[in-house]
Amino acid sequence: MRFIILATLTLATAFFGMPMLSVAADYPSEKPIKMVVGFTPGGAADKLARPVADRMAKFLGQTIVMEYKPGVAGGIALELVARAPADGYTIHLTSQGPMTFGPSLRKAKFDPLNDFTPIGMVSSGGSLIAVLPTSAAKDVKSFIALAKANPAQWSYGTSGIGGSGHLAAEQFKLVTGLQIAHVPYKGGAGALTDLLGGHIPILFSSIGSIATNVEAGQVKALAVSSLTRSSLFPNVPTIAESGFPGFDSPVWFGVVAPAGLTANVTSKLVAALNAAMGDPEILRIIRQDGYEPLKMTPEQMKAAIQTELKQWAELITRTGMKAD
Numbered sequence: 001m002r003f004i005i006l007a008t009l010t011l012a013t014a015f016f017g018m019p020m021l022s023v024a025a026d027y028p029s030e031k032p033i034k035m036v037v038g039f040t041p042g043g044a045a046d047k048l049a050r051p052v053a054d055r056m057a058k059f060l061g062q063t064i065v066m067e068y069k070p071g072v073a074g075g076i077a078l079e080l081v082a083r084a085p086a087d088g089y090t091i092h093l094t095s096q097g098p099m100t101f102g103p104s105l106r107k108a109k110f111d112p113l114n115d116f117t118p119i120g121m122v123s124s125g126g127s128l129i130a131v132l133p134t135s136a137a138k139d140v141k142s143f144i145a146l147a148k149a150n151p152a153q154w155s156y157g158t159s160g161i162g163g164s165g166h167l168a169a170e171q172f173k174l175v176t177g178l179q180i181a182h183v184p185y186k187g188g189a190g191a192l193t194d195l196l197g198g199h200i201p202i203l204f205s206s207i208g209s210i211a212t213n214v215e216a217g218q219v220k221a222l223a224v225s226s227l228t229r230s231s232l233f234p235n236v237p238t239i240a241e242s243g244f245p246g247f248d249s250p251v252w253f254g255v256v257a258p259a260g261l262t263a264n265v266t267s268k269l270v271a272a273l274n275a276a277m278g279d280p281e282i283l284r285i286i287r288q289d290g291y292e293p294l295k296m297t298p299e300q301m302k303a304a305i306q307t308e309l310k311q312w313a314e315l316i317t318r319t320g321m322k323a324d
Helices: 002-026 044-060 072-083 096-105 140-149 164-176 188-196 207-215 263-277 280-288 298-319
Strands: 033-037 064-068 090-095 116-131 156-158 182-184 202-206 220-224 250-258
Touching: 033 044, 033 072, 044 064, 044 090, 044 116, 044 207, 044 250, 044 263, 044 280, 072 090, 072 096, 072 116, 072 250, 090 096, 096 164, 096 250, 096 298, 116 140, 116 164, 116 207, 116 263, 116 298, 140 220, 156 164, 156 188, 164 182, 164 202, 164 298, 188 202, 188 207, 202 207, 207 220, 250 263, 263 280
Parallel strands: 033 064, 033 090, 156 182, 156 202
Antiparallel strands: 090 250, 116 202, 116 220, 116 250
């Protein structure tokens, strides 16, 4: 009798377990996947997220829909993703600002190392220091001179507190001794609009947010914050070349998901991102926006995040930066 009961329980367990195993094996057949973006539509993150998501969707055979959650320089989106179910139906294109800088600047409601599953990197580059073509600042040297002579007139705009532009600007202020006010926005698009409208005199922006405006002659790039020049704007000098050797404030974008993904789901998302990063059209789009493709394994991405968390914490301590 005992054997019959055990056998019945075993069969029942196998029967009821089959659908669960089938769902995991069939991922992502259940529903569309959400690609969360922590900034407003039209910014650098959005310009990268859309084509990458489209290519990943083709590989996975499932629709990927965009969901915008701007705020706290990308931090709101990371909080949402950290709390999302670990089922593979929520992924996020993030950057180093909210992931490795923000948590040292303000109390974060997520753990960068333990609340996410790294999927892989997408691109890297720098921030541009940009002004209107009519600006009195013609290069980095003249900008510094003007800002030191009249700091009240040279507040700078960025996509938000803790974003890539803010990082670059604070490093720049540290090495130059400038004391100019920060005007944060809820995304790069709003900051660009106010620069074009003459409401702010200078902008520290990710390249992707203003690349087309630079090409159209609507704004002028004084310098790029990465250690090497952008292949899109080879005539724009680096900050390092403009009198500050070794200056480097890079920008990167990568894909993460909530912590706790199964190995099967993780491997499918990693394969989908690798397929996107192997597509010549995706590589063209990345370079078109002023970045360079950046491929990393999930393990390499996690190690990079860990290193940068320490690096930016040290910068915040040195500058005395505040979240507000």
